[in-house]
Amino acid sequence: MDRQRRNALKAGGGIGLWAMLVATGLVTPAAARAARDDAVFDADSLDGALRALGAQAARDSEEIRIVLPDVAEDGRAVPLGVSSRLPRTEQIVVVIEENPYKVAASFVLSASMLPEVHTRVKMSRSTAVHVLVKADGQFFVARRDVKVTVGGCGV
Structure with a gap:
C-alpha cells in the first residue's frame, strides 16, 4: 500500500x-x-519507535504472553494475541521490526479492562515482533520471532 x-x-x-x-x-x-500520536506511528526504525514511546529503557518481562504462529503462511493477516499479567497495565504496543511502519498497533487500556488484545497484523517478511507493555508508568518488553513465507506489506 x-x-x-x-x-x-x-x-x-x-x-x-x-x-x-x-x-x-x-x-x-x-x-x-x-x-x-503521529511520531509513534510514523517511526521508521525500532529505535525511533521506542524513543517516540519513551520506552528506550524497557525491561524484559516474562509476564507478557505473545500468541503468534511460528510460521505465518500469509503475511497479510497474521493472528496475534497479547496478554499481560503485569499489575496496572496501561498500554500495549505491537512493534514489528522489519515492517515499513514499525508500530503496528497501540492499545490504551483503562483500569477496568482485562489486559488482553487480539488482532491481525501485516508482516512484510520474517522478523521479530516486540510487544511493549506500559504498567505502573514503566515499559516492559517481550519478543517473539515469526517466519513469514509470503510477505504482506509493500513499501
Whole structure:
C-alpha cells in the first residue's frame, strides 16, 4: 500500500471513529484531538519507535504472553494475541521490526479492562515482533520471532 493511500485511510477511519465517540458523548473533542500520536506511528526504525514511546529503557518481562504462529503462511493477516499479567497495565504496543511502519498497533487500556488484545497484523517478511507493555508508568518488553513465507506489506 502506498504512503498516500495509507495516510488517507488512517485519517478517514480515525475521523469517523472519533466523530462517533464525540457524538455519543463518550469522548470530549479535546481528547479526540490529543489521542493520535503521529511520531509513534510514523517511526521508521525500532529505535525511533521506542524513543517516540519513551520506552528506550524497557525491561524484559516474562509476564507478557505473545500468541503468534511460528510460521505465518500469509503475511497479510497474521493472528496475534497479547496478554499481560503485569499489575496496572496501561498500554500495549505491537512493534514489528522489519515492517515499513514499525508500530503496528497501540492499545490504551483503562483500569477496568482485562489486559488482553487480539488482532491481525501485516508482516512484510520474517522478523521479530516486540510487544511493549506500559504498567505502573514503566515499559516492559517481550519478543517473539515469526517466519513469514509470503510477505504482506509493500513499501
